[in-house]
Amino acid sequence: MSHVNTTTFTIVVAAFILITGIGFGASRWRRASDMMHLNEWGLGGRGFGTFITWFLLGGDLYTAYTFIAVPALVYASGSIGFYAVSYTIMAYPIAFIFLPRLWSVSRVHGYVTPADFVKGRYGSRGLSLSMAVTGILATMPYIALQLVGIEAVLSVMGVGATTTNTYLKDLPLFIAFLVLAIYTYLSGLRAPAAISFVKDTLIYLFVIVAVFYIPTRLGGWGHIFGFAQTHYAAINPATKKPNGTFIPTSKKVGSTEIDFATLALGSALALFVYPHVITGTLAAKRRAAIKRNMSLLPAYSVLLALIALLGYMAVADPVTAANVKKAGNTQLAVPYLFQHMFPSWFAGIAFAGIIIGAMVPAAIMSIGAANLFTRNIFVEFFKPDASPHLQTRTSQWASLVVKFGALLFAVELPHTFSINLQLLGGIWILQTFPTLVAGLYTRWFHRWALVPGWLAGMIFGTIAAYKTASPTASHWAASSDIVWGFTLYIGFSALVLNAVISVILTLILRAAKVPEGPDETLPQQYTAESEDTPAPAPAGVGAA
């Protein structure tokens, strides 16, 4: 550990100890009479107002993806990375349309997971199972991305970098991961909710300082943009192609406008059907808290746009660019930039912010996936009479298993572009969109048409993503592929395939008058406010 800066290291460790204390202490926060209940462990008592929901959803949405993966893509390829900005702009109006309906119907019926709703709406256990499996699967690479982000910061700090032993090298990561796993197990959703206050304070602080201070060190925004424009237009001697694009091109193939738009739209549609984001949503006390948050959360997106620009700052700073090139890992662009530009104490604050910013969502994601497993696989298929206590215990263990599944993704998949981990999760979770979101409005789609549509989208998307190659990786190298002559986000083309199959089969099944299955929801329940529907004890979960 020869290159470790003592000041930076001390601050990061102090922050880590602080959030660990909060994580363990959170089990006492807003304490309920019976904590061994899924509404408590998994949804924090379903009593969060606008303020906490804002922090919690912000903690869900702005992750290592934002701080490490997006700037890394911008650094390596230029303008295409800004699809993430367009995506976070679109996500809110899209969610604004359907999320309050999901909140209301879930409140009335006591649904804990999106798959609970699907089961109630379509009366189909198979369809509900497909939701649960997809949610758990899609969450894992997303958590893996958080680990890659923590790893990037630790490696720039020089922690563990001097040894070649894989286990010793990743020991700090494993320790961080283990502590996270234990306090999630004990405190449930209360832990990330409480820690997200610390996280967001640190993040706002370092991002605002970074975007005002770093340009003054680099000769102003004019120089940064000018340098980037020249850099991406230059021909890379290795590939004989330009380094990247400075604005999306209007061609058919490459970093095009269409690729940009499909990546953004696909990610935006995917965001609010992720189980962990739905977990954060259902934890809100009032319908109005959801709507209000859709106009308050874009404040975070302004940050995202500024953070993406850190990629250009890293390009324009010769020292950072040389460090990244030497390490051969674009993920390190932002950590190296901070290390070079900030005094070591402030670098410590920024690094702590990124690490905590990865741990909070990892906790929420594993809780969301664990709830899916417990409610829609364990109780549904194995132990229908499970007590609330047993359900909570199962979720606690499932949250550990999901985290270790994520560790496998982090180790096995190439992380030249960690953003692909998130986009891979997106390809999968998008396949639940027709069932879940169309289901909030209409029962027109037939339950047995949605299953084959989902399956086709999953198979097509997985194979297409597997087949993408790059000079450094033979598989899983990209998230866009050429379809019908255009470069498109695979998640988007898979979703189109899924929807087309679902529509065609629905028409056939309806013509054949195949039974539609029971629907336990009523139209007015989709707009219910919490006031006229006192939170009922969910059947099967309820203590009553």
Place this chain on the structure above:
Amino acid sequence: MAESPESPAATQAPPPVSPLASHPVRSLVIAVLVIATIAGTLIVPIYDSLTPRVGDFPFFYFYLLIFMPAVAIVLWIVTLLQKGLAK
């Protein structure tokens, strides 16, 4: 779900008159505003250009930065308009 515990308000109240039918203009405005916030960055050619530069920012980057607070404000206005719909 076994017995679905519905509140009296949810089950006994007659289906409300569609807010769409009683406030057509307001509903249209809401729809247009929400669609505009999505289309505004989805249709990339609208802003995919280096010029006009705003300060040091090429237009593409300026637009993405400024659209964000705009969406926040528009969605806030929509929330207010929807409150009126419920009456």
